[in-house]
Amino acid sequence: xxxxxxxxxxxxxxxxxxxxxxxxxxxxxxxxxxxxxxxxxxxxxxxxxxxxxxxxxxxxxxxxxxxxxxxxxxxxxxxxxxxxxxxxxxxxxxxxxxxxxxxxxxxxxxxxxxxxxxxxxxxxxxxxxxxxxxxxxxxxxxxxxxxxxxxxxxxxxxxxxxxxxxxxxxxxxxxxxxxxxxxxxxxxxxxxxxx
Numbered sequence: 001x002x003x004x005x006x007x008x009x010x011x012x013x014x015x016x017x018x019x020x021x022x023x024x025x026x027x028x029x030x031x032x033x034x035x036x037x038x039x040x041x042x043x044x045x046x047x048x049x050x051x052x053x054x055x056x057x058x059x060x061x062x063x064x065x066x067x068x069x070x071x072x073x074x075x076x077x078x079x080x081x082x083x084x085x086x087x088x089x090x091x092x093x094x095x096x097x098x099x100x101x102x103x104x105x106x107x108x109x110x111x112x113x114x115x116x117x118x119x120x121x122x123x124x125x126x127x128x129x130x131x132x133x134x135x136x137x138x139x140x141x142x143x144x145x146x147x148x149x150x151x152x153x154x155x156x157x158x159x160x161x162x163x164x165x166x167x168x169x170x171x172x173x174x175x176x177x178x179x180x181x182x183x184x185x186x187x188x189x190x191x192x193x194x195x
């Protein structure tokens with residue numbers, strides 16, 4: 001009986017840890033949305049970044065008042081999408097070593113010219129850490145680390161950034177959508193654009 005209680009407790013803790021692994025912060029304390037049109041763009045060419053951009057796009061459309069450009073339109077508007085954009089980190093192995101000054105803002109501005117939105121939300125998913133332990137009561141998911149920046153146009157200034165840990169369901173080979181939904185909802189609330 002005690003073993004089941006301990007395992008149930010671990011499930012609750014794991015749920016709290018992963019449920020709270022989305023963070024989005026405004027970098028401009030006086031931010032107030034000036035426009036509504038937003039595009040989510042993958043900053044890396046790897047499948048994880050593309051999938052993260054697609055899922056975040058879907059979830060943000062559901063939970064915000066932003067007019068989020070569908071990924072299909074983003075891919076049609078940007079030549080050779082996805083393009084590599086130097087991201088806001090020094091390294092990404094087990095954890096992302098964040099350095100927002102490293103982002104290639106000139107490339108971000110160039111990409112925004114193709115989509116013509118008020119906001120560009122660029123995300124990078126450079127690292128996934130795996131853990132293969134499973135039991136009847138507990139699953140250790142692989143975790144995809146995502147780092148993102150929100151840019152406002154015209155001008156291309158950063159108005160916010162986020163860092164997320166998204167669980168990957170190994171059995172289904174897909175993201176746990178609830179984790180990305182949590183990240184999208186937090187971003188919508190902090191930008192004053194919740195649905």
